[in-house]
Amino acid sequence: xxxxxxxxxxxxxxxxxxxxxxxxxxxxxxxxxxxxxxxxxxxxxxxxxxxxxxxxxxxxxxxxxxxxxxxxxxxxxxxxxxxxxxxxxxxxxxxxxxxxxxxxxxxxxxxxxxxxxxxxxxxxxxxxxxxxxxxxxxxxxxxxxxxxxxxxxxxxxxxxxxxxxxxxxxxxxxxxxxxxxxxxxxxxxxxxxxxxxxxxxxxxxxxxxxxxxxxxxxxxxxxxxxxxxxxxxxxxxxxxxxxxxxxxxxxxxxxxxxxxxxxxxxxxxxxxxxxxxxxxxxx
Amino acid sequence: xxxxxxxxxxxxxxxxxxxxxxxxxxxxxxxxxxxxxxxxxxxxxxxxxxxxxxxxxxxxxxxxxxxxxxxxxxxxxxxxxxxxxxxxxxxxxxxxxxxxxxxxxxxxxxxxxxxxxxxxxxxxxxxxxxxxxxxxxxxxxxxxxxxxxxxxxxxxxxxxxxxxxxxxxxxxxxxxxxxxxxxxxxxxxxxxxxxxxxxxxxxxxxxxxxxxxxxxxxxxxxxxxxxxxxxxxxxxxxxxxxxxxxxxxxxxxxxxxxxxxxxxxxxxxxxxxxxxxxxxxxxxxxxxxxxxxxxxxxxxxxxxxxxxxx
Numbered sequence: 001x002x003x004x005x006x007x008x009x010x011x012x013x014x015x016x017x018x019x020x021x022x023x024x025x026x027x028x029x030x031x032x033x034x035x036x037x038x039x040x041x042x043x044x045x046x047x048x049x050x051x052x053x054x055x056x057x058x059x060x061x062x063x064x065x066x067x068x069x070x071x072x073x074x075x076x077x078x079x080x081x082x083x084x085x086x087x088x089x090x091x092x093x094x095x096x097x098x099x100x101x102x103x104x105x106x107x108x109x110x111x112x113x114x115x116x117x118x119x120x121x122x123x124x125x126x127x128x129x130x131x132x133x134x135x136x137x138x139x140x141x142x143x144x145x146x147x148x149x150x151x152x153x154x155x156x157x158x159x160x161x162x163x164x165x166x167x168x169x170x171x172x173x174x175x176x177x178x179x180x181x182x183x184x185x186x187x188x189x190x191x192x193x194x195x196x197x198x199x200x201x202x203x204x205x206x207x208x209x210x211x212x213x214x215x216x217x218x219x220x221x222x223x224x225x226x227x228x229x230x231x232x233x234x235x236x237x238x239x240x241x242x243x244x245x246x247x248x249x250x251x252x253x254x255x256x257x258x259x260x261x262x263x264x265x266x267x268x269x270x271x272x273x274x275x276x277x278x279x280x281x282x283x
Numbered sequence: 284x285x286x287x288x289x290x291x292x293x294x295x296x297x298x299x300x301x302x303x304x305x306x307x308x309x310x311x312x313x314x315x316x317x318x319x320x321x322x323x324x325x326x327x328x329x330x331x332x333x334x335x336x337x338x339x340x341x342x343x344x345x346x347x348x349x350x351x352x353x354x355x356x357x358x359x360x361x362x363x364x365x366x367x368x369x370x371x372x373x374x375x376x377x378x379x380x381x382x383x384x385x386x387x388x389x390x391x392x393x394x395x396x397x398x399x400x401x402x403x404x405x406x407x408x409x410x411x412x413x414x415x416x417x418x419x420x421x422x423x424x425x426x427x428x429x430x431x432x433x434x435x436x437x438x439x440x441x442x443x444x445x446x447x448x449x450x451x452x453x454x455x456x457x458x459x460x461x462x463x464x465x466x467x468x469x470x471x472x473x474x475x476x477x478x479x480x481x482x483x484x485x486x487x488x489x490x491x492x493x494x495x496x497x498x499x500x501x502x503x504x505x506x507x508x509x510x511x512x513x514x515x516x517x518x519x520x521x522x523x524x525x526x527x528x529x530x531x532x533x534x535x536x537x538x539x540x541x542x543x544x545x546x547x548x549x550x551x552x553x554x555x556x557x558x559x560x561x562x563x564x565x566x567x568x569x570x571x572x573x574x575x576x577x578x579x580x581x582x583x584x585x586x587x588x589x590x591x592x593x
Contacts (some may be wrong), residue, residue, distance in 0.1 A: 083474070108477035121474075123467035134460045135475040143461035143477060144485070150457040187471075194476050 016265050018281075019060035019190040021166035035094070036061050036198045036230040042091035044081050051077040053092075057232075059198070064224055065232045066241045069251035070274060075234040076118055078251065079202045081114045082232075084108045096197065115195030116187045118203045118234075125174030128167055128186050131175050162255070165189045165219065181212050185219075192223065199224075201233035205240060213237055219265075242266070250274070298440060307432040311504075314436045316544045317443040318500045319524060323536035324450060325493035326521035331452055331530040333486045334466030335385070338393045338518050339400025342380070343373040343491035345513030347498025349407060349414060352423045352508040362425050366442070366499045373495020374488050376403070381487035385480050388469075397515055404513035419509035425501050439500055446496055451533055453489060462486050494521075523562070527569050529576025538577045 013178055033059050037059040044052040051074045067075050080086040082093060084105045093101045095111055103111070123131050124125050136154040137143050165185040170178055184204060204220065205213035217235075221244045224231050235241050241248065241262075248265040250258040251269055258268045265271055302310055322344055329335045347369035354365035378512045380399040387395055414420065428434045453459050461482055464472045469479045502508045511517060521536070528539020546565065550558045573579050 018308070063293075074382045104478075105470075105473035106476050106478045108500055109474055115474055117470075121468055121471040123464050123471065125467055126463060130460065130463075134464045137457040137460055138476045142457040143482070146453045147456050148457065148460040149452070150460045151455065153457065190471065190475055273329075 034060055036063075036096055037232065038094040038097075039082060040092050041082055042078065042093070043089040044077055044086060045089060046077075050254050052081060055251070055254070055256055057082075057249065057256070059230060059232055061086060061197075061230055062224070062228060063230055063232075063244075064221060064246045065230075066245035066248045067232060067234045067251055068238070068241055068248060072253075073251040074254040075251055076202055077254075078201050079115065079234065079258055083113060083200055092154070109194050109196075112195075112197040113200065114191035114194055114198070115200040116184075116191050116202060116204060118206055120180070120183045120187055122175050122183055122187050122190065124174070127172055128162060128175045128178065128182075129155070129158050130169040131186060132161050132189050132193055135190045136161075139194040145164075161189050161193060164223070165192075181208050184208065184216065188216075188220070197228075197230060199229055199231045201231060203234050203236065205235065205237060210237075210239075213240050214243070220244070289444075302433045304434060310432045310436045312548060313502075313543060314432070314439045314504055316540045317439050318497050318504060319445060319544065320537040320540035321443045321446055321500070322494055322497035323524040323528070323540055324447060324520040324533070325490045325497065327525040327530055327536045328450055328454070329486060329509045330522070330525060331488045331532075331535070332459065332466060333462050333483060333490075335483060335487070336389075336393050336522070337384075337396040337487075337490075338515065339380075339396035339398070339403075340490070340494055340521055341513050341515065341517035342400040342403035342484040343377050343494035343511075344498035344501070344517065345403060345407060345508075346373040347495030348422070348508045348512050349498075350495070351499035351502045352420045353413070355423055356439075357421055362429070362503060366496070366503075369499030369502075370492040370495035373498065374492035376427070376496075376564070377464055377488045377491025377494075378484070381484050381491070385487060392524040397518070400513065400515055400518055404510060404515070407513055408510040414510070419507055421507045424506045425503045425507060429503075435504065439504065442496065442500060446493055447537070450493060451487075454533060458485070475563045523566060525576075526566065529578040531575060532578040535576050538581075542577050 035058050037057060039055065039057040042052050042055040042057075042244075043050070053074075055074075055078060056123050057078075067078065069075055075081060077086065081088050081091075082104055084100075088101060091101065092099060095108070095113060098111070100108060100111060100113075121148060123134065126134070133150070133154055136158055137150060140154065142148070142150075142153065157173055159168065162168055167182055167185050167189065170182055175183065178186065184206075188201075188204065191201075201220065205216055208216065217240050220233070245262055247260065248258075248262055249256055250265060250271050251267070252274045257274065258265050258271045259266075298313070301313065305313075320496055322340075326337065326340050350372040351362075351365040351369040354360040354368060360368075363459060366566070380396070383397065384392060384395045390517075407414055424430055425435060425438075429438055461472070461477050464475070465477060465479050465482055472479050498512065513549060523537040524543050525536040526539070527542050528537065529535030546561070550561045554561075569576060
């Protein structure tokens with residue numbers, strides 16, 4: 001995106017963000033205990049491009065929230081500021097009623113936030129089991145222990161977690177040689193190992209075949225249901241989104257343009273306008 | 284990573300009986316190999332397992348060597364106590380410098396570690412009153428029985444062996460697992476809850492401490508210490524040794540030290556001037572043909588597979 005596009009974008013986006021709470025009926029709640037994630041006025045720019053421009057996001061416990069939007073809408077940047085990977089320019093983030101703005105990723109992880117990346121991010125030269133075991137050792141705060149042999153610690157727990165994501169058979173293989181879909185599953189297991197209450201999944205099905213996409217998203221939905229986990233995810237496949245999301249937030253040019261249950265979002269004229277030229281919304 | 288137990292047992296037996304048939308020159312060579320092997324293993328704890336390439340590790344070797352030598356020479360401290368204090372001072376230095384160094388990555392990490400190494404060298408070189416400057420500290424021999432090459436050989440082997448066991452235990456501990464995670468993927472490591480910088484700093488201190496043990500031992504082996512122990516060319520020694528032996532294996536640097544010192548002896552005996560030329564050729568050959576280092580020859584045909592991504 002060039003500088004002129006960035007300048008054009010800013011005033012429009014500001015109008016939207018100013019109007020949105022009333023339009024969508026989202027009360028600007030104070031620290032609400034039931035909200036697992038509450039972000040207000042998030043801003044992040046890269047040079048002249050306002051990638052995230054005044055985003056508010058309130059996610060209640062147990063939600064499966066999809067964040068959708070055309071390419072370049074700011075979804076990944078939003079994830080990166082939410083997870084502490086990028087510093088915020090402005091705004092405030094509360095996790096389970098406590099302010100966490102500006103905390104580094106490892107502290108967010110300790111406070112119950114897990115995430116996966118759009119480009120698979122695992123420990124490639126370690127076996128699948130060692131991957132998960134390392135995450136569990138850290139979660140149980142043993143990672144500064146230099147005396148005990150780690151081999152047996154939390155091994156069964158790691159194996160169980162791998163089985164839960166369907167990787168029981170692959171435990172002993174170096175994770176770098178696993179099939180792409182299995183690497184995505186492994187990353188999910190890594191994120192789950194720290195027992196998060198909020199899980200951010202950045203395009204969990206990127207690069208997967210359609211059938212596998214549905215499988216993995218059903219896995220996500222099942223895990224969320226079983227554990228009471230709250231999930232925020234981005235996804236390009238609208239079939240997947242409308243099949244499992246309980247609520248949808250639509251991002252466009254760094255701002256939220258719509259938010260609500262799937263049926264309501266699908267019917268929203270502005271969403272339809274933004275998605276013109278994009279794959280059609282399913283009926 | 285599991286050490287092949289029978290081979291190690293055989294090696295220990297050979298080392299134990301070596302004094303019966305080897306002349307003392309070779310015992311001294313083996314002693315030096317053990318000490319350099321420990322230094323390179325401590326260095327490779329950072330490079331192979333933590334993914335951090337230090338260009339200034341001679342600083343911690345020299346801090347250990349000078350601490351041991353100064354305590355014995357200037358304060359009449361017994362050798363064993365001096366050897367015990369050496370790693371503490373080296374670790375303190377590693378903590379101080381590492382605090383800044385681990386803030387950087389890759390080339391910048393290497394350059395800052397090099398800079399701190401040169402600071403240590405300069406201080407040792409210029410602080411004549413304490414360190415003797417360019418003249419070094421002479422006559423730092425071990426007391427009594429340890430003066431014999433055979434006794435010192437066993438002593439050095441025992442200390443190095445214990446240190447290697449400790450380092451191996453650390454590699455296999457939860458700390459070691461998390462360290463490998465930071466090497467593989469620092470970003471992912473953060474998102475499973477690891478404070479990457481703190482972890483790297485702790486690894487830096489551990490590595491510095493064991494380099495200090497090697498330095499302390501070397502002071503008594505050599506009977507003297509000199510400022511060039513801290514010079515940057517000395518920092519490349521563990522790097523070359525680890526590369527030759529294999530950086531992805533715990534015992535690689537030890538194998539590398541053996542190959543390095545034996546080759547040096549063979550070549551220098553014939554053509555002393557051409558040793559660096561020969562070493563350069565060997566390093567290139569190993570990097571190109573044997574990316575797993577010497578241990579790649581032993582550990583099956585693992586060297587056929589490149590250690591790269593996936």
